[in-house]
Amino acid sequence: MKSINREKFNTDIKAVVLSVMSLIGFLVFWQIAAHYVASPFFPSVGAVFKAFKNLILNGDTQGISLATHSWASLYRVLLGFNLGVLLGVPIGLLMGLNKQIYNSTRSVVEPFRFIPPIAWIPLAIIFFAGDTRFAFLIFLGAFFPVYTSTLVGVQRVEPLHKKVVAVYGASKFYTLMHVVIPTVLPDILGGMRVAMGAAWLTIVAAELAGGTNEGLGRMMLNYAELLKIPEIIVGMIVIGAIGFVINELLLMAERYLFKWRWQVTL
Amino acid sequence: MDIYHAYGDLVVHDGIQFVVKENEFLCICGPSGCGKTTLLDILSGLLKSTGGSVLLDGESVDPKKNSISFVFQEPSTLPWLTVWENIATGLKIKKLPRNEIKEKVDEVIRIVGLGGFENFYPHQISGGMKQRVSIARAFATDADLILMDEPFVSLDQPTRERMQQEVLDIWKNLRRTIIFVTHNLEEAVFLGDRVITLSQKPTKIKADLKIDLPRPRDPLSPDFTEIRAQCFSFLHQ
Numbered sequence: 472m473k474s475i476n477r478e479k480f481n482t483d484i485k486a487v488v489l490s491v492m493s494l495i496g497f498l499v500f501w502q503i504a505a506h507y508v509a510s511p512f513f514p515s516v517g518a519v520f521k522a523f524k525n526l527i528l529n530g531d532t533q534g535i536s537l538a539t540h541s542w543a544s545l546y547r548v549l550l551g552f553n554l555g556v557l558l559g560v561p562i563g564l565l566m567g568l569n570k571q572i573y574n575s576t577r578s579v580v581e582p583f584r585f586i587p588p589i590a591w592i593p594l595a596i597i598f599f600a601g602d603t604r605f606a607f608l609i610f611l612g613a614f615f616p617v618y619t620s621t622l623v624g625v626q627r628v629e630p631l632h633k634k635v636v637a638v639y640g641a642s643k644f645y646t647l648m649h650v651v652i653p654t655v656l657p658d659i660l661g662g663m664r665v666a667m668g669a670a671w672l673t674i675v676a677a678e679l680a681g682g683t684n685e686g687l688g689r690m691m692l693n694y695a696e697l698l699k700i701p702e703i704i705v706g707m708i709v710i711g712a713i714g715f716v717i718n719e720l721l722l723m724a725e726r727y728l729f730k731w732r733w734q735v736t737l
Numbered sequence: 738m739d740i741y742h743a744y745g746d747l748v749v750h751d752g753i754q755f756v757v758k759e760n761e762f763l764c765i766c767g768p769s770g771c772g773k774t775t776l777l778d779i780l781s782g783l784l785k786s787t788g789g790s791v792l793l794d795g796e797s798v799d800p801k802k803n804s805i806s807f808v809f810q811e812p813s814t815l816p817w818l819t820v821w822e823n824i825a826t827g828l829k830i831k832k833l834p835r836n837e838i839k840e841k842v843d844e845v846i847r848i849v850g851l852g853g854f855e856n857f858y859p860h861q862i863s864g865g866m867k868q869r870v871s872i873a874r875a876f877a878t879d880a881d882l883i884l885m886d887e888p889f890v891s892l893d894q895p896t897r898e899r900m901q902q903e904v905l906d907i908w909k910n911l912r913r914t915i916i917f918v919t920h921n922l923e924e925a926v927f928l929g930d931r932v933i934t935l936s937q938k939p940t941k942i943k944a945d946l947k948i949d950l951p952r953p954r955d956p957l958s959p960d961f962t963e964i965r966a967q968c969f970s971f972l973h974q
Contacts, residue, residue: 631809631811631813632813632815634783634807634809634813635807635809635813635815635826636826637783637800638781638783638800638806638807638827639800639804639805639827639831639878640799640800640802640803640831645830650815653815653817654817729817731816731819731859731860
């Protein structure tokens with residue numbers, strides 16, 4: 472086992488080195504392209520880095536720092552995301568286990584899935600204010616991926632696995648906790664990663680719609696009005712980086728939780 | 738046990754009556770599609786028969802009250818549990834104290850020869866070993882009755898022969914009542930104290946034979962082949 476671990480460690484290192492190298496390659500390509508295009512609408516790596524430093528140290532035109540903007544967006548995303556998971560999982564389980572409830576509420580619940588969270592922005596502006604508005608919109612974006620993957624996952628529970636515990640007289644609750652949930656958990660985690668993507672998509676759109684001074688979407692729109700492109704790109708990069716880190720954390724959780732599986736899908 | 742079972746108009750079991758004695762190794766042999774698996778589902782209490790009764794020590798079977806174990810045809814290890822945890826499943830559901838679970842699981846692991854594989858996940862071990870885990874799980878509880886549904890059907894011939902011998906060894910060691918269902922006559926005669934042969938649907942008992950051969954049995958000995966031929970003639974009447 473030890474040599475296998477070392478081998479795995481080596482491939483991990485290799486993967487990190489290759490990732491860093493492709494990142495550097497991307498930056499070099501960008502810099503060269505910027506040099507040849509030489510337009511104020513195509514900022515160089517240096518210009519974006521300067522804007523980045525300035526936004527961290529001095530803040531934006533109103534003195535709000537990049538950290539404050541990032542935290543505002545992240546906070547809203549996490550609030551809505553957690554709400555989506557907290558409701559999506561139990562409702563998905565309930566619907567998956569009880570065909571009758573699912574079939575009788577299908578015509579009401581399913582159409583909601585196809586209303587994009589962005590289409591809810593006008594109503595959200597009327598009914599909610601502050602972080603509640605954003606949390607509501609993100610909840611809509613996060614709920615359905617989690618709900619749907621839970622619902623689908625429940626169908627994957629092997630009748631044989633239920634029989635294994637039923638012979639020993641397992642209660643319904645035991646079966647739920649020890650057979651259904653372990654089976655569905657990989658699907659739930661997968662749904663959570665999709666939901667996280669949907670949540671970021673929604674937050675930026677929602678912040679662009681206004682009603683706030685803080686948030687990465689708002690910051691980017693302010694600079695768009697000033698035609699200052701480096702700052703806009705900083706906002707985009709921060710969104711990408713935070714999303715990447717959260718996705719990596721969820722993947723790590725998957726690898727830890729699902730050691731029993733053949734592999735973890737990307 | 739006296740069983741009559743039908744799905745709608747399809748009569749599966751038409752008055753199957755038999756008694757299993759404590760610590761007996763009973764083999765039930767029947768052609769494919771004669772309702773062997775359904776019979777075990779009824780015996781375990783997972784399925785209610787439409788008529789008749791299954792009595793264990795004079796009372797109707799109930800998975801919650803009785804201690805019954807089931808070794809299924811397909812690999813039935815739970816993939817998210819380690820070998821050790823899989824074997825402990827029945828004991829955990831029966832809510833035994835932790836130290837008692839540990840004691841029993843460790844003992845059974847030693848007997849079935851899974852030592853060193855306690856922390857492996859099912860996907861890391863072979864099909865034969867997975868079935869050994871299922872068997873260990875069945876023997877770990879103080880089961881009044883162990884039901885086996887063609888547990889070796891998906892194994893290759895050498896593994897199958899080895900596992901048959903192992904089950905006999907474990908049974909001799911731990912002394913349980915076993916009902917072993919198979920469509921393989923040789924397997925039935927090799928393992929059982931008694932062999933019951935079944936007919937096609939509507940299923941009835943064709944023969945109930947005591948196998949008086951000393952163990953270990955040699956499938957090539959004249960006595961063995963004679964009994965096998967006898968069972969064969971009953972099966973194909």
